Amino acid sequence: MVNIRDLDPSASPLDYYGSELRRLREEAKLKQGDLGNIVYCTASLIGQIETARKVPTREFSERVDAALGTDGAFSRLVGLVLRSQLPTWFQAYAEMEAKAAYISSFQAQLVYGLLQTQEYARAVLGVRTEGDLDAKVAARMERQRILDRENPPLMWVVMSEAVLHQEIGGREVMRNQLAHLLALRRREWVQVQILPFEAGAHAGLPGTFNVLRFDDDPDLVYTEDFVQGHMTANPQALREGSLRYDHLQAAALSVEESAALIARVMEERYGHHPGPDERAVA
Numbered sequence: 119m120v121n122i123r124d125l126d127p128s129a130s131p132l133d134y135y136g137s138e139l140r141r142l143r144e145e146a147k148l149k150q151g152d153l154g155n156i157v158y159c160t161a162s163l164i165g166q167i168e169t170a171r172k173v174p175t176r177e178f179s180e181r182v183d184a185a186l187g188t189d190g191a192f193s194r195l196v197g198l199v200l201r202s203q204l205p206t207w208f209q210a211y212a213e214m215e216a217k218a219a220y221i222s223s224f225q226a227q228l229v230y231g232l233l234q235t236q237e238y239a240r241a242v243l244g245v246r247t248e249g250d251l252d253a254k255v256a257a258r259m260e261r262q263r264i265l266d267r268e269n270p271p272l273m274w275v276v277m278s279e280a281v282l283h284q285e286i287g288g289r290e291v292m293r294n295q296l297a298h299l300l301a302l303r304r305r306e307w308v309q310v311q312i313l314p315f316e317a318g319a320h321a322g323l324p325g326t327f328n329v330l331r332f333d334d335d336p337d338l339v340y341t342e343d344f345v346q347g348h349m350t351a352n353p354q355a356l357r358e359g360s361l362r363y364d365h366l367q368a369a370a371l372s373v374e375e376s377a378a379l380i381a382r383v384m385e386e387r388y389g390h391h392p393g394p395d396e397r398a399v400a
Contacts, residue, residue, distance in 0.1 A: 125169060129170075130170070131198040131199045131201075131202045132170045132199050134195070135167070135192070135195050138191070142188060143168075146186055149161070150164040150168070153182075157178065157181035157182055157185050173199060173203055173250055173253035174192070175256055176193065176260065178196075179192040179196040180192075180193050196260075197263075200253070201257065203249075203253045203254055204261075207347055208346075211340055211347055214335075214338060214349070215328075216264050218330040218332055219331055220272045220273075220330070221274070222273075222328065222363050223275045223328045223329075224275075224276045224322045224363060225275065225276070225281055226278050226280070226281075227278070227280065227326065228284075228286070232261060232264070232265060232273065233302065233308075233310075234258065235295050235298050236255060237294060238292075238294075238295040239258045239259065241287030241291055242286060242287075243258065270305075270307050272307050273307060273309070275310050276310075276312075276322070276366045276367060277310065279314050282379070282380060282387075283383065289388045293384055293389070296380050296388065300377055300380055300381060303373075303377060310373065310377075311367060311370035311371060312370060313369060313371075314370075314371055314379070317369045320366060321361075321365035321369070322366050326341070327340065327341045327359055329360060329363055337351065339351075339352075339359040
């Protein structure tokens, strides 16, 4: 077991969180088991978080704030902790994504991370991941909090129809994911278009990319390969990315037609089908 005296609070947000949790717990004269009983978890989990061996969740942090009377300190800190769980090469993009006023995204294979359900994200991240999968899923869900803030970014996402048919995590996970995309229509600042197979060759064939626009910072284009992401404010790259995105929007179905297609695929491909025991006997 890691010795708490060896924990360096300056090493990472997770180490700082753990050291503060232990310090404030001890100030409150609570044992790990005592605090665990209050926040509905085990003493072991408290110990793992205090020694930076387990990543705390937002729900845990809110309960600790209430238990220790810390005025939201852990709820504010957990955002930094979860962001630190993102791949190192992705953290700079996540920071800019959170500042963007307008996000344009083309997705060729997967639902955009900001629009993924937790189960879909777990299936995607679980294909090939090292470390704590729960922490990585929590970090992805934390990114989505920008959609719930008072002034969320305007977001327009164009997705290939292939995204709807690529079964990630099983039929139930896909059905819930497509239902979530339909539910997002209630948010007027989130728009989704589907690029149908019938579009044939299109401007997004080179792959997925995002264009971020800001009120006070230069606009950015972001692309990824299988190793890492690439972010640039190069004017020529921005011009090319914006032009490609305009062509993709023009070739895609309208927002209303896209919703109808999503609903149809959800029912026809991922709807309920009776199993062997449910079929009528002739």
